[in-house]
Amino acid sequence: MWTSILLGIYILITLSIVIAILLHGAKPSKSLAWLLAIFAIPVGGIILYLLLGRNRRKNKLVQLKRNLFKRLPNPDYNQVNAFDGKFRKLMTLFYNNSHFPPVGNNSLQLLKDGKTTFDAIFGALERAKKEIHIQYYIFEDGELANKLQELFKRKLSKGVKIRMIYDGIGSFSLSRNYLKGLENMAVEVYSFLPFKFGRFFSSLNYRNHRKIIVVDGKIAFTGGINISDKYLKGDPGLGKWHDMHIKIDGPAASHLNQVFMMDWYLVCQELLQPLENPVCATQFTSDSLVQIVSGGPDDDFPALEQTYFSIINSAKKYVYITNPYIIPSQALIKALQTAALSGVDVRLLVSENADNRLVSWSVHSYFETFLKSGIKIYLFPDGFLHSKIIVSDDAISSIGTANLDDRSFEQNYEVNAIIYEKGFAQLLKEDFLKDSTASKRLSYEVYIQRPWIRKLKEGFGKIFSPLL
Structure with missing residues (x-):
């Protein structure tokens, strides 16, 4: 009897997943692969699909993002008429996807490898007057994390507001003691899709891989470098880690700040300030045009x-x-x-x-x-x-x-x-x-x-x- 009940439940789950794949599968090749896995690997194929195959568009974050975009004015597509030159098509594509137009009058600094990058980051953080926004996929305990904690303590004492987002899986090793220390200092810190068994299947496969620091909405950093001592000391197995980052001083920094603010809404449903559609550059012959492109699994296009x-x-x-x-x-x-x-x-x-x-x-x-x-x-x-x-x-x-x-x-x-x-x-x-x-x-x-x-x-x- 129990065998028949379990078999019936298994068949119902399998059929529901197959229907979901047929209705929402974006790529035929990937849909076929999942169908083959489900039928070729009993139970195991279903578990793999639940972990790695589900479409984020039906989950809670999608609804949160839709609620957020309802607070935005409609994108000003008349701005596209101002795009000029040989990159007009590219600028238009990026704007239609992310709603960030190109902006000029930015000062740019290319940062190569850990020491150069963190010297520039800590220098900018030390000069913060109002707020620091920091967001990383990997945030690990170590000398860098401790140095940041000490800096946060100094800046908080001077009235600087500090907000931090870390990814729940990428920063899984970040100790509870460290996080507790930040909270005790009044750093506002949230995990993006934290690792919880109750939400294991719905969140494991969708991560926030962004690395963003914004100081006072005017100076920003992004690139491939995470908060990890391996960027300074190397890795025992791989040796030295090489990576690139960029420092942006100018209007484009506010666009990175808006990306952070949208993610902040997703983690705690707090809208830091009214969001506005950025205005494009008026001078496209500028030597410092920067356009921010953001993307995620809840967007309409990749x-x-x-x-x-x-x-x-x-x-x-x-x-x-x-x-x-x-x-x-x-x-x-x-x-x-x-x-x-x-x-x-x-x-x-x-x-x-x-x-x-x-x-x-x-x-x-x-x-x-x-x-x-x-x-x-x-x-x-x-x-x-x-x-x-x-x-x-x-x-x-x-x-x-x-x-x-x-x-x-x-x-x-x-x-x-x-x-x-x-x-x-x-x-x-x-x-x-x-x-x-x-x-x-x-x-x-x-x-x-x-x-x-x-x-x-x-x-x-x-x-x-x-x-x-």
């Missing part, structure tokens, strides 16, 4: 995927990409191959060392087809390269938190800064070429001769690439 896709398609001479997790969609694969076959100099810089074997196998599984189309691939040997950079034609560049994979495009909350400035693009290009010189360039003729066991591992990784 904003960051479209960002990378459009920059690649717009390239005329070259497009250089640094990223540790290049697990591209079919659209991005075709964009990269089409650009290379059209004579564009397409180069990828990837870390030779990896923090996850399965992810590394998946990344390498695309190398053969890339090399065959003329894409140049470089493996950076020194430590772990974690930067998320794209630069093209000495004209446009992107720096931020998004990787080139489905997780960043469809499951994580991410943010990138798009810079329309020749000098900044050339700076990133020079840095890319310098790192490439110190790296090992792969050869198609040699790579296809790799051992069959390596190809087998890559094939295994590729199967799981949509879930990574």
Whole structure:
């Protein structure tokens, strides 16, 4: 009797999931993969789907975000008429996705690796007069965290308001004692989708991967660097961590602040101030145009995927990409191959060392087809390269938190800064070429001769690439 009841419950759950996949599956290939997993792996397939496959658009955060957007005035699409020049289409796309127009009169500073970045961050935090907003995917106990805590104590004593968001999974190791210390000091701190068994299935797969600091709404930082001592001391297994960040002093900082404020509403339902649609730049010949692009699983379109896709398609001479997790969609694969076959100099810089074997196998599984189309691939040997950079034609560049994979495009909350400035693009290009010189360039003729066991591992990784 009990066997029949359990079997009946299992069949009902299976049917409900199948119906949900058929109704809400966005990609046929991914929907088919989940259907095969559910029928081929009894019970296990259902558990995997509940953990990794559900569509965030039906969950609580979506409703919260809709409530938030009801408080915003309608986007002023007349601003698009002011966009001018060769990047008009890109500016329009980014505005339609994220509602942040390009703004000028920004002072930009490229920050490479941990010491340079944290020196600049602590310098800006020390000068805070009114408020500090800080948001990180990974926030770990250690010297950096302790130094921040001491700084917070000093700034709070001077009346500075401090708000902090950390991701519930990315910062899972952050100690309760540390958080309690922040709360006792009157730091307003919240976890984004905290790890709770009651909400385990609904929240595990959707993370806030953003890294944002905003000081007084005027100075902001974003990029790939988290709050972790490994950026200063290295990692016992991987060695030194290399990464990029950007400091923005100017109007674009307020746009990053608005991204923080929207996330703040999601974690505690507090609207810090009336949200307004930002006004676009009036002078598009400025050498400091910056446009913020944010994206998440509750958006209508994959904003960051479209960002990378459009920059690649717009390239005329070259497009250089640094990223540790290049697990591209079919659209991005075709964009990269089409650009290379059209004579564009397409180069990828990837870390030779990896923090996850399965992810590394998946990344390498695309190398053969890339090399065959003329894409140049470089493996950076020194430590772990974690930067998320794209630069093209000495004209446009992107720096931020998004990787080139489905997780960043469809499951994580991410943010990138798009810079329309020749000098900044050339700076990133020079840095890319310098790192490439110190790296090992792969050869198609040699790579296809790799051992069959390596190809087998890559094939295994590729199967799981949509879930990574």
